[in-house]
Amino acid sequence: MTRTRVSLTRPAQGVSKKIGIYGGTFDPIHYGHLRPALDAMHQLGLSQVRFVPCYQPVHRDQPSTSSALRCQMLQAAIAHQPGFELERCEIERQGPSFMVDTLRFLKTQYIGQDLVLLMGSDAFSRFLSWRDSSGILDLANLAVMHRPGESLPQQGELAQLLHQRLTTKLNQSAGQIIEVEVTQLDVSSTQIRHLVQQGVPIEFLTPRGVIETIKQNKLYI
Ligand code: ATP
Numbered sequence: 001m002t003r004t005r006v007s008l009t010r011p012a013q014g015v016s017k018k019i020g021i022y023g024g025t026f027d028p029i030h031y032g033h034l035r036p037a038l039d040a041m042h043q044l045g046l047s048q049v050r051f052v053p054c055y056q057p058v059h060r061d062q063p064s065t066s067s068a069l070r071c072q073m074l075q076a077a078i079a080h081q082p083g084f085e086l087e088r089c090e091i092e093r094q095g096p097s098f099m100v101d102t103l104r105f106l107k108t109q110y111i112g113q114d115l116v117l118l119m120g121s122d123a124f125s126r127f128l129s130w131r132d133s134s135g136i137l138d139l140a141n142l143a144v145m146h147r148p149g150e151s152l153p154q155q156g157e158l159a160q161l162l163h164q165r166l167t168t169k170l171n172q173s174a175g176q177i178i179e180v181e182v183t184q185l186d187v188s189s190t191q192i193r194h195l196v197q198q199g200v201p202i203e204f205l206t207p208r209g210v211i212e213t214i215k216q217n218k219l220y221i
Contacts, residue, residue: 016047
């Protein structure tokens with residue numbers, strides 16, 4: 001099994017200390033993941049975005065596609081984008097993919113660097129149901145990317161958390177929440193899986209390498 005390549009060194013002077021961590025099922029990855037991740041990397045000054053495909057999602061159905069093929073599609077999608085990296089730690093760890101465990105692990109690998117957990121607004125709306133959400137905020141800042149059709153909570157416990165933690169500039173190593181203006185692309189993996197099943201082309205919704213992997217492995221039919 002390929003081991004995750006890690007940096008145990010501190011960042012060089014002048015290099016951004018902030019690393020984006022972008023978890024998901026990525027079944028398959030699509031432009032609605034990729035372009036917002038690039039927007040976030042640029043706007044927040046992240047040195048890299050590490051895409052973390054989950055092994056066993058804990059808040060949704062298990063993916064029908066193997067971890068290996070989801071990684072293959074992800075790798076094909078990010079191959080030519082500097083700063084985008086595949087992070088296999090949840091797959092290597094196996095078992096339920098709790099983000100708090102992932103961040104705890106990554107903190108030991110990227111010493112002296114700040115983690116910024118990227119998530120779409122739909123994922124953020126469920127954030128308080130994640131295992132040890134306060135532990136997550138002790139380990140990382142959150143960057144919430146607006147997703148078409150979703151809005152941020154206006155009332156309740158999550159709105160209160162947002163009120164307490166929202167910032168327009170990340171200036172602490174963890175515990176802050178920032179909203180990132182991202183390109184609005186109404187694409188989802190569910191939509192792509194349905195289109196493939198119906199025999200409808202998925203060109204321009206996801207990169208060519210992803211489409212080739214889907215075709216070669218007869219995924220989603
Ligand atoms: P599915 O349709 O299978 O639920 P998905 O398209 O929502 O999948 P996931 O892999 O579940 O993709 O999502 C990973 C992360 O990407 C989540 O934080 C989610 O909010 C975010 N995300 C997915 N699609 C978009 C999009 N179009 N715009 C912004 N964020 C997105």
